[in-house]
Amino acid sequence: MKIIYNLKFKQVGRICSLISKKIINYTLLNKKMVIFLKNSNLIKYNKKSFFYKHTGFPGGLKKISNVFLIKKHGFDFFIKKTLLGMLPKRKKFKDIIKKIIFKNENI
Template sequence: MSKETIIISAKGRSLGRLATEVALLLRGKNKPDFALNKPGDCVVVIENIKEVKITGRKFKEKTYTSHTGWPGGFKRVTMEQIASKKGLEEILRMAVSGMLPRNRLRKDHLKRLTFKN
């Protein structure tokens, strides 16, 4: 079974709208043979991720939070810090991950998201 490759350009596109389109394609909801219990069969390639549009003051002010489970383990990091350490690819990957169902297929879906600059 060969996987279909879908190439999407992020140039001038809003981060959230791009993430919703990618999440739908990764799940396979654009196919007539969509099934909830099976991963989609396409690979999504994102081009020009450096030119994605982030509106307002989100780049400096949006925070991502996590907790280690230990006392004092509350971590807070901004979008700007993530972009400088891991790149804009990680921000889009986190946005798409939040739009996918939280089940066993999530890792399979995210493995088929790739980036090309």
């Protein structure tokens, strides 16, 4: 099963919630599912928001801005990190993420 999403001029949060709903419903039914994400470099994102993580020590809250994350790792990593936060953490979590393929040209 092949699912294709065109990300051109779409909000990151909205498209990631649609993809995560689709992944949760179909992973148990179909092992051969692959998700193609087209035009990942043309997404719309909020430049003022941050990703937060805590080190576990007192006062250890770290934050990284979206702009810095995209400059350092690229749009594909940014979308994948947003998508990881919306998926349930369970047994086949890493296998689900491997099925996402980014294409910046026509499929």
